[in-house]
Amino acid sequence: MPPSPALRRGGPAQRWLEALPLGNGRLGAMAWGDPHRAMFSLNESTLWSGGPETDLPHRTDRHEAAAAIARSRSLFENGSVLEAQREIERLGAAWSQAYLPVGDLSVLLEGATEDAPTAERTLDLAHAEHVVHAESGEQLSFASRADEVLVHAAPCPVGARAALEFTSPLVEERRDVGPDSLTVLLRAPSDVPAGQFRRDEEVAWDAGAASRAAVAVRMSVTEGRLLLVCAVATTWQGLGRAPDRDIQEVIDEATAQAEAALARGEEELRRRHRESPAPGLEEVSLALSGSEEAELLATTFAYGRYLLASASRPGLPPANLQGLWNARLEAPWSSNYTVNINLEMNHWGAGVAHVPAAAAALEQYVQMLRTAGAETARRLYGADGWTVHHNSDPWGYTDPVRGEPSWSTWPMGGLWLERELDSLASFSGRSAEEIAQQRFPALREAVAFGLCLLHESADGHLATFPSTSPENLWRTSQGEVVSLSEGTGMDRWLLHEAAQHLLEAAATLGRQQDPVVQRAASALALVPGPRIGADGRVLEWHRDGLEEAEPEHRHVSHLGFLYPGEGPVEPELEQAVARSLEARGDEATGWSLVWKACLWARLHRGDRVQSLLELFLRDAETEEGERSGLYPNLFSAHPPFQIDGNLGIVAALAECLLQSHRGEIELLPALPPMMADGSVHGLRARPGIAVDMAWSGGELTSLALRPTGEGALGTHRVRRGDRVVSVGLSGFEPVELDVAALR
Structure with a gap:
C-alpha cells in the first residue's frame, strides 16, 4: 500500500484557513504550528446553541x-x-440551531529562545498527527480517540516556563487556575438565529436553556519535554435530547480525562493513539503520479477521507x-x-x-x-x-x-x-x-x-x-x-x-x-x-x-x-x-464542481471531469476576491469554507476509477488525463468488494478483488470498456485477475 500523503507547510499559520485540522470524531482542533506559542482552535461536535424545544414557540x-x-x-x-x-x-x-466553537487554547514558552519562523509543520494523514519540525526539536500534537484528549508535546529547555492562555466567544461561568492546570466552564447561547434572520432576531443567552462545556487543561515537564493535554466535555445527553446533563458531572469528567491522560506520559499516549486509528482510515489509499496536479489530487482524496473520519x-x-x-x-x-x-x-x-x-x-x-x-x-x-x-x-x-x-x-x-x-x-x-x-x-x-x-x-x-x-x-x-x-x-x-x-x-x-x-x-x-x-x-x-x-x-x-x-x-x-x-x-461553487464531476463521470466523460478538477484544485483566493477552489490549508471554498467539497471530491475521484451501480464492476470508466497513472487499494464496489488495481497510461496493469462480507460472495461481472469477464468469489481472500482479458 502506498504511504498516505501529508500536508506540509513552511512557517506557522497566520490565520485560521492556514491552520491544519485534527479530530477524533468528537474533539477537534486547528493547529497553528507556532513553535514558540502553540495555539489550537478548539471544537467539540456536541456543542450547539439551543435545544430540542428552542423553536417550539414559533412552530x-x-x-x-x-x-x-x-x-x-x-x-x-x-x-x-x-x-x-x-x-x-x-x-x-423559525430556524435550526448553530454549531459553535469552544475557544482558542495557547501555550507560550516564556524564557525559551524563539525558533526560526520558517519551521516546517506537517499533518500526517496516516497517523492523524501534526508535527512542527523546529530547531529546538520536534513538537507533536494529536487528538486521541483512546484517551479523549488533545495532546501537545514540545521541547521545554531549562529555565523556560509554559504559560497557558484560553479565550472563548462563549460566556465564561467559572475559571480555576493552578500552576500547571486550567479548568474553565463555558455557557453556550440558548438561540443563534442564522445570518438571514439577524436583522430581526438577536443571539439569546438564556442560562436555563443552554449547553455547557468544561475545558480541562493539564501539563507537566519531564526530561526537557512539555506535555499538555486538553479535555472537553459538554452537557450533551444524546441526539434529539435536551443538553441538561449535570454540570458538576461534566466538569468532573473533563478533569478526570485530562489527569488520567497526563499521568500516562507522551510515549504511552502516542502509542495508544496509533493503536486506535479512525475505523477504516488505513484500509483505502490512492496514489497518482505524472504531475504535481496528480499528486495534489491524490492528497485531496486522502485528506477528504481523513476529514470525514476525523x-x-x-x-x-x-x-x-x-x-x-x-x-x-x-x-x-x-x-x-x-x-x-x-x-x-x-x-x-x-x-x-x-x-x-x-x-x-x-x-x-x-x-x-x-x-x-x-x-x-x-x-x-x-x-x-x-x-x-x-x-x-x-x-x-x-x-x-x-x-x-x-x-x-x-x-x-x-x-x-x-x-x-x-x-x-x-x-x-x-x-x-x-x-x-x-x-x-x-x-x-x-x-x-x-x-x-x-x-x-x-x-x-x-x-x-x-x-x-x-x-x-x-x-x-x-x-x-x-x-x-x-x-x-x-x-x-x-x-x-x-x-x-x-x-x-x-x-x-x-x-x-x-x-x-x-x-x-x-x-x-x-x-x-x-x-x-x-x-x-x-x-x-x-x-x-x-x-x-x-x-x-x-x-x-x-x-x-x-x-x-x-x-x-x-x-x-x-x-x-x-x-x-x-x-x-463548469464554473460554480466548490461542492457544485464536485457534483458536476460525478455526473460527467457517470457519462464516461473523463475529459469533462478533468476541466472540473482543474477548477477544484485552483487557489480560492485571488486579487479580485474569493472563488471556488482550495484555501491554503486545502479546505474547499464555496466560498466561504464548506467541507462538502473536500468530502465530495472523494466520491468524484472514486467514480472515475470504479462504478458498480449498473450491476457490474466497471473499472476506469472515466479516467481524466491527470489520473492516467496510478493505483488504488481497498476501494469498494457494490455489493461489498474491495478492489485493488493499478494502471499506467490509462491501461489496467493489475487487479485483485476481495469480498468483505457474505453478501459479496458469488459470481460478478467485471468490465473494462467493451471487455467483460466473470469472476467467482467463494472465499474472503483476494482473487488476482489476469488483466489481459480486460484489455
Missing part, C-alpha cells in the same frame, strides 16, 4: 398549515404563483457544513446541516471509499430525525411517514425555516437521506435479505410521506405539492421570480428511486401486500420519471418552457437520477443530462 400549527397549503394550491392552479408562494412561506417560522463518530452529530471545525459563533449558514445536498454529499464517499464511522453516524442521526420528522409531517401536511426540510441540527429540527421557499420549503429531505442510507448499505457486504430487513421499515415511512404529497396535476399525472427545486428560481409570464412548483424534477426522481427500493425490499421479504407498498406500486405508473424538454435538456420544473432566473445555477438537483441515483438511465436521458450540464457551465 406553525396544523390548522394554519392546512389552510395555507389549501390556499396556496388553489392560487397555484389559477396561475397566481407568487401569491401561492407567500402562503407556503407560512409553514416556516469528524465522525456513531451516536454523535455527523459531519456538518464545516465538518468538525468552526471558528465563529455565527458561522456561515450556522455550520449546521443543509439537507438539500450538503449533508448527503458529505457522505457520498463513506461507502465507496469506506469510512464506516461516518456511515454509522449518519444512520443514527437519520434515525433521530425520523421521530422528530413524523410530528412535523402530521402537523404541517397531515401526512403519514416523516419529513425534514432544507435545514436541521442535532436537536431534530425538521420544519421549514422562515423565509423564501427556494431555501426553506422543500419537504423531500427524508427521501433524500433514506436514499443515501440505501446507497451506503449497498457497499456493506451484507446479504440482500439482511439489508432489506433493516431498510424496509424506514423506506416504508419515507415513501408513505411522499405519497401523501401527491395530487392529480392538470395533465392527469400525479405530482407533489408543495414542491421546489432546491434554491433555484424561475420566472412567470408576468416576469415574477418564484420558486414554487409542483412535481419538480428532483421530487420525481427521488420518489421513483425510493419507491423502487421499497418494492425491491418488499419482494425480498415477501411483503408485497403491505398497503404502502401497493400504493407505491400504483403511484409509480402515474408519477412521471425524468422528462426531456423541447431544448433537449432535462426538465427541472413542472412544465416545459419556463424561463430560468439563473441559467447557470449551482444546484443540479433535477439531474440526481444519474448521480447519486442508481437506477437505469436510457441513452437519450444521458444526452439530456449532458446538454443540461453544458447549459449550466
